[in-house]
Amino acid sequence: MLRGRESDQQAVDVLLDQARAGRSGVLVLRGEPGIGKTALLSYAAERAPDMTVLRGLGIETEADLPYASLHLLLRGRLDRLDALPEPQAVALASALGLSPARTDDRFHVGVAVLSLLAELAEDRPLLCLVDDAHWLDQASARALRFAAHRLHAEGVAVVFGARDGFDPAGLPERRLTGLDDRSAAQVLDDVAPELSGPARRRILRESAGNPLALRELPRTSALPADDHSPLPLPERLRLAYADRIGALPPPARTALLVTALVDDGDLDVITNACARLGIEPAALGAAELAGLIRIAGRHAAFAHPLMRAAAFQLSTYDLRLEAHAVLAGLLAGDPDRRAWHLASAATGPDETAARALEETARRARERCANVSACAAFERAAELSEDPELKGRRLLAAAVDATEEGQLRRAQRLLDAATGLVPDAPARATLPTLRARIAFGQGAPRLAHDLLLEGAADVAADDRAAAGLMLVEAARNAQRLGDADAIVAAATRLRELDLRPHDDLDLARQAALSTALLLTDGPAAALPVMRELVAGGSRITPDMHARRINAAYFALQTGDFPTAWEIARAAAAECRTAGEISKLAVLHITLATSEIFLGRFTDATATASEGLRLTAGTGRPNRAGCMQGMLAWIAAARGDSARCAELAAASLERYDANGIVNGLAWTRWAQALLDVGQGRFAEALDRLDAAMAGPVRHQFQAVHFAPDQIEAASRLGLPADEPLRRYEAWAQASGLSWARAVLHRCRAQLEPDSERADELFRAAVRLHAGGGRPWESARTALVYGERLRRERSKQAARVQLRAALETFERLGARPWAERARGELRAAGDTSLASTDTGALPALSPQELQIVRLAAAGRTNKEIGAQLFLSPKTVSYHLYRAFPKLNVTSRAQLAGLDLA
Numbered sequence: 001m002l003r004g005r006e007s008d009q010q011a012v013d014v015l016l017d018q019a020r021a022g023r024s025g026v027l028v029l030r031g032e033p034g035i036g037k038t039a040l041l042s043y044a045a046e047r048a049p050d051m052t053v054l055r056g057l058g059i060e061t062e063a064d065l066p067y068a069s070l071h072l073l074l075r076g077r078l079d080r081l082d083a084l085p086e087p088q089a090v091a092l093a094s095a096l097g098l099s100p101a102r103t104d105d106r107f108h109v110g111v112a113v114l115s116l117l118a119e120l121a122e123d124r125p126l127l128c129l130v131d132d133a134h135w136l137d138q139a140s141a142r143a144l145r146f147a148a149h150r151l152h153a154e155g156v157a158v159v160f161g162a163r164d165g166f167d168p169a170g171l172p173e174r175r176l177t178g179l180d181d182r183s184a185a186q187v188l189d190d191v192a193p194e195l196s197g198p199a200r201r202r203i204l205r206e207s208a209g210n211p212l213a214l215r216e217l218p219r220t221s222a223l224p225a226d227d228h229s230p231l232p233l234p235e236r237l238r239l240a241y242a243d244r245i246g247a248l249p250p251p252a253r254t255a256l257l258v259t260a261l262v263d264d265g266d267l268d269v270i271t272n273a274c275a276r277l278g279i280e281p282a283a284l285g286a287a288e289l290a291g292l293i294r295i296a297g298r299h300a301a302f303a304h305p306l307m308r309a310a311a312f313q314l315s316t317y318d319l320r321l322e323a324h325a326v327l328a329g330l331l332a333g334d335p336d337r338r339a340w341h342l343a344s345a346a347t348g349p350d351e352t353a354a355r356a357l358e359e360t361a362r363r364a365r366e367r368c369a370n371v372s373a374c375a376a377f378e379r380a381a382e383l384s385e386d387p388e389l390k391g392r393r394l395l396a397a398a399v400d401a402t403e404e405g406q407l408r409r410a411q412r413l414l415d416a417a418t419g420l421v422p423d424a425p426a427r428a429t430l431p432t433l434r435a436r437i438a439f440g441q442g443a444p445r446l447a448h449d450l451l452l453e454g455a456a457d458v459a460a461d462d463r464a465a466a467g468l469m470l471v472e473a474a475r476n477a478q479r480l481g482d483a484d485a486i487v488a489a490a491t492r493l494r495e496l497d498l499r500p501h502d503d504l505d506l507a508r509q510a511a512l513s514t515a516l517l518l519t520d521g522p523a524a525a526l527p528v529m530r531e532l533v534a535g536g537s538r539i540t541p542d543m544h545a546r547r548i549n550a551a552y553f554a555l556q557t558g559d560f561p562t563a564w565e566i567a568r569a570a571a572a573e574c575r576t577a578g579e580i581s582k583l584a585v586l587h588i589t590l591a592t593s594e595i596f597l598g599r600f601t602d603a604t605a606t607a608s609e610g611l612r613l614t615a616g617t618g619r620p621n622r623a624g625c626m627q628g629m630l631a632w633i634a635a636a637r638g639d640s641a642r643c644a645e646l647a648a649a650s651l652e653r654y655d656a657n658g659i660v661n662g663l664a665w666t667r668w669a670q671a672l673l674d675v676g677q678g679r680f681a682e683a684l685d686r687l688d689a690a691m692a693g694p695v696r697h698q699f700q701a702v703h704f705a706p707d708q709i710e711a712a713s714r715l716g717l718p719a720d721e722p723l724r725r726y727e728a729w730a731q732a733s734g735l736s737w738a739r740a741v742l743h744r745c746r747a748q749l750e751p752d753s754e755r756a757d758e759l760f761r762a763a764v765r766l767h768a769g770g771g772r773p774w775e776s777a778r779t780a781l782v783y784g785e786r787l788r789r790e791r792s793k794q795a796a797r798v799q800l801r802a803a804l805e806t807f808e809r810l811g812a813r814p815w816a817e818r819a820r821g822e823l824r825a826a827g828d829t830s831l832a833s834t835d836t837g838a839l840p841a842l843s844p845q846e847l848q849i850v851r852l853a854a855a856g857r858t859n860k861e862i863g864a865q866l867f868l869s870p871k872t873v874s875y876h877l878y879r880a881f882p883k884l885n886v887t888s889r890a891q892l893a894g895l896d897l898a
Helices: 004-019 037-044 068-083 086-095 108-120 138-150 179-192 197-207 213-218 233-246 250-261 268-277 282-289 305-313 317-330 333-343 351-366 370-382 385-404 407-417 424-440 446-457 463-480 484-496 507-517 522-538 544-557 561-576 580-596 600-616 621-638 641-656 660-675 679-692 706-713 720-733 735-750 751-766 773-789 793-810 813-825 844-854 858-864 870-884 889-892
Strands: 025-030 054-057 126-133 156-162 173-175 295-296 299-304
Touching: 004 025, 004 068, 004 126, 004 156, 025 037, 037 054, 037 126, 037 156, 054 068, 054 463, 068 086, 068 108, 068 126, 068 138, 086 108, 108 126, 108 138, 108 858, 108 870, 173 179, 179 197, 179 213, 197 213, 197 295, 197 844, 213 233, 213 268, 233 305, 250 282, 250 299, 250 305, 250 317, 250 424, 268 282, 268 299, 268 317, 268 641, 282 295, 295 813, 299 305, 299 580, 317 333, 317 507, 333 351, 333 370, 351 370, 351 385, 370 385, 370 407, 370 679, 385 544, 407 424, 424 463, 446 463, 446 484, 463 484, 463 660, 484 507, 507 522, 522 544, 522 720, 544 561, 544 580, 561 580, 580 600, 600 844, 621 641, 621 660, 641 660, 660 679, 660 706, 660 813, 679 706, 706 720, 706 735, 706 773, 720 735, 735 751, 773 793, 773 813, 793 813, 844 858, 844 870, 844 889, 858 870
Parallel strands: 025 156, 025 173, 054 126, 126 156
Antiparallel strands: 295 299
């Protein structure tokens, strides 16, 4: 019976009832050792006789074994792997060591876990209980968190029990506190009814309502009633366990040590190790009778993790060394555990153990378990006598720490490796890693400087490595909006006179062309960029980095259809292969091209998913750009509150990392909102201020020049600089829609009415070729306004109706209202709203799902594409059907979902 936990039990009951109703939920129970987390997990299991129950556990000594805890949770259900999409089944089997390592994205396993949990919940609701989550190995923790964040309508309940130290990454938490005085007294009476006087009062006082302390402290002789200098509670509990262990005969204490060292509690390994140490099985029986361990089948487990720690700490150093050595000999078939036991048995430098750990690290790296790889490389370095081997292993550990985002640890490892890596390739890695660490810590300027210094240091030995550093320095300079630094890095690249290099050439040309854009202008740069786009679109699909570059430069040239095609194809391949990490980058290009192509609903879906991916994959530096783009769409649609919320979030990101791309979108979004609502002075002030800072070197500065020009023309002010800026780009681009916008800008500034009319008519003709519906509608609106003011009402109505239709289709409410108001003033009495369909009512995720369903994809296929479970897909379709006025997926094929 649980005393004083009624509200906590109710929270668990609600979670279980939701799962029974088909709604998934997650709860992290957090608290100090012994506070009742395990008891509540057991309560949940007792309350779920109608559910499938999976139980997992984090084990302190397994924290460096990749996916050890995940295997413990899923080991009885892996017969259902065949029901998963093949790439997911392969990824999970590889991660759990059931097949050769083929996991090429560290988040792919999380998708597979999500699908497997959903599959297991098909028969009946599923309850997953994960105790001691603070000791989960990082690979398991990452996969479980990734899946937990995406549970929705599967009928899965997940409960974690964790001390402080477990990162819930935004999952719902409930902190357990000590029992109230009445409940604490009841627990003490349950276990020690004979206890009274000062000892009873002392235990009630020092336990602070901790149920484990209330049960264990009465059993110890280490608690004199007159001691008024209380120890921290975990230490008191450890001493209580030590007191009980110390009462056992020496063979039983040795058996407990072996049990503590056998991570998975395998009784065969424990008894064999005990036999080699001369310990009879009766010793384990004595520990079991004392209530210190539980033996069930071929498995032994401690009654509490603190007891495991006490068994280890109460042993002697020589006995621990001997036990580790024995276990290393027994675990030849488990090379990773063997390696760690060899390392623990070492008393000084040991190259055999170091090599074994190095192989363990490489296997972990192949499974994208970088934290485990880092730990193994670092321990291998500690065991290395040769300085060069030590340096290489420290450097390898630093690479894995950086990859996993453990930047302080990476910095410490790099500092230790410095001076121990004599060869040029290894030395070239040092500045690159230091720069990655600086960038990850929100210091792109420092990253840029480190790369420049590193390139100078290694240029004589490895020009290709120096070139790659300079390319990355130029990219950081571009992220900072520092034109001088871009040009300087590109100039040094040119001076290296590098020959074509598969890994470098396209990136090098990209950096040079960016510098060309800043120095010689669009006329010189855009032809070079077009060559990069053409080269990037011809390369093989597996070369994602090059395709991402090609799509980006297609944006720079204004070739938005090509940018969209390349990015869409690459994103589809990443989805199929489960390369989730790359999607966040691709979504920036894809959403940007959709904005410029007038696919605002698509862009919202893409950027929203991208924003979720930046959070789920640890790519926060990408989030500001996604938020800025979503703010721009909100501005175009007149959603002031949403625009302000997203703009504030994006600006907060910029303040943290100094990356300008998100700032450029955000400033443009704020100004566009002003223009749409007639606040022309505010819009002009915003954009003028943006052009005074690093935003002026971002490609958005070209595309918001027409907004500056419109705001200035409305205020009767000149706009010479923005006109020159846009004119140079539009003429160099050779694009019809760009020349159309240029004609519109000139017309807005033209005082001569006939000349302005001529420019407007030329703009309308050029827009007829398509490509930019947003800009076409903007042209039609301002031309219609001028015609209406000049009393050419019939001609004005033609332009204004075209503008109204496009704005309504795009969901651009303030612009549609402006067009409608002008139509009324022009005498148009047929002002019924254009039917824009039901698409705007769909959420971004619903739209993605509906489109895939309309294309004939099954729920399982859609889930695999969007990293959702099939039941969540079904839930979203159920919500979308009434909005679309359909009752079955067969009817979706007849809808216009563009």
